[in-house]
Amino acid sequence: xxxxxxxxxxxxxRKYLDVPVEWDKVGKILDAGRLSPSAxxxxxxxxxxxxxxxxxxxxxxxSLKQYWMEQAPVFIVVITELEKIRKHYGLRGERLYxxxxxxxxxxxxxxxxxxxxxxxxxxxxFEEGMIQELLGxxxxxxxxxxxxxxxxxxxxxxxxxxxxxxITLLNGYGGNARxxxxxxxxxxxxxxxxxxxxxxxxxxKDIEKVTRDKRQEHxxxxxxxxxxxxxxxx
Ligand SMILES: Cc1cc2nc3c(=O)[nH]c(=O)nc-3n(C[C@H](O)[C@H](O)[C@H](O)COP(=O)(O)O)c2cc1C
Numbered sequence: 001x002x003x004x005x006x007x008x009x010x011x012x013x014r015k016y017l018d019v020p021v022e023w024d025k026v027g028k029i030l031d032a033g034r035l036s037p038s039a040x041x042x043x044x045x046x047x048x049x050x051x052x053x054x055x056x057x058x059x060x061x062x063s064l065k066q067y068w069m070e071q072a073p074v075f076i077v078v079i080t081e082l083e084k085i086r087k088h089y090g091l092r093g094e095r096l097y098x099x100x101x102x103x104x105x106x107x108x109x110x111x112x113x114x115x116x117x118x119x120x121x122x123x124x125x126f127e128e129g130m131i132q133e134l135l136g137x138x139x140x141x142x143x144x145x146x147x148x149x150x151x152x153x154x155x156x157x158x159x160x161x162x163x164x165x166x167i168t169l170l171n172g173y174g175g176n177a178r179x180x181x182x183x184x185x186x187x188x189x190x191x192x193x194x195x196x197x198x199x200x201x202x203x204x205k206d207i208e209k210v211t212r213d214k215r216q217e218h219x220x221x222x223x224x225x226x227x228x229x230x231x232x233x234x
Pocket of ligand 1 (some may be wrong): 013016
């Protein structure tokens with residue numbers, strides 16, 4: 001699954017099947033977090049994998065009693081080591097980069113999970129102090145995001161998004177900046193690129209099929225040839 005497909009297919013899932021998540025998939029998801037960019041490459045994050053049912057229940061309780069969370073077999077709690085980012089970037093590091101770094105890592109992990117056939121929900125509503133206590137975190141280590149991960153047991157309708165025309169401005173916010181009304185015209189390649197990607201994918205598939213068929217044809221020809229040769233020798 002390519003990244004655009006993962007972005008399009010992802011939805012917050014709050015009902016999970018009672019099926020464990022394979023460890024190799026958890027590893028791939030964590031690696032997507034590890035490979036994410038961070039301010040100055042400080043990598044001020046840590047990822048706590050939570051599988052213990054008792055702990056999951058307590059975390060759900062600490063997340064303003066969002067008990068649906070418990071069903072997800074895996075949580076990844078993304079935390080930030082404030083001291084690390086503060087040392088490099090002071091207040092801006094603490095107030096902005098720490099949050100952004102963890103958000104990027106969590107987003108990469110969400111999309112990786114999606115591409116592996118798993119579902120997630122981003123949970124931001126929790127009592128920080130309670131999570132810190134449950135996971136043995138000192139004061140200067142802050143929980144930023146809890147991701148629930150598992151196999152979906154629901155298929156909710158996609159939530160509404162404003163159209164691009166509504167949220168995109170050209171060359172600024174106020175003054176001379178203008179809204180882009182006709183996206184098809186202005187971003188002419190917006191659609192063309194999408195279509196080109198789809199048609200390239202189809203072509204690659206077609207080529208693969210033709211190559212496979214040809215290979216089979218050649219293999220059976222060679223087999224026939226050697227069979228005849230053996231027959232003649234006899
Ligand atoms: C910063 C942030 C905090 C969130 N916190 C919660 C939460 O505590 N509980 C929850 O059920 N969903 C939470 N969500 C999920 C949003 O409700 C969801 O992403 C949004 O409604 C759009 O729906 P979708 O993810 O299905 O596209 C959070 C999402 C973000 C980005």
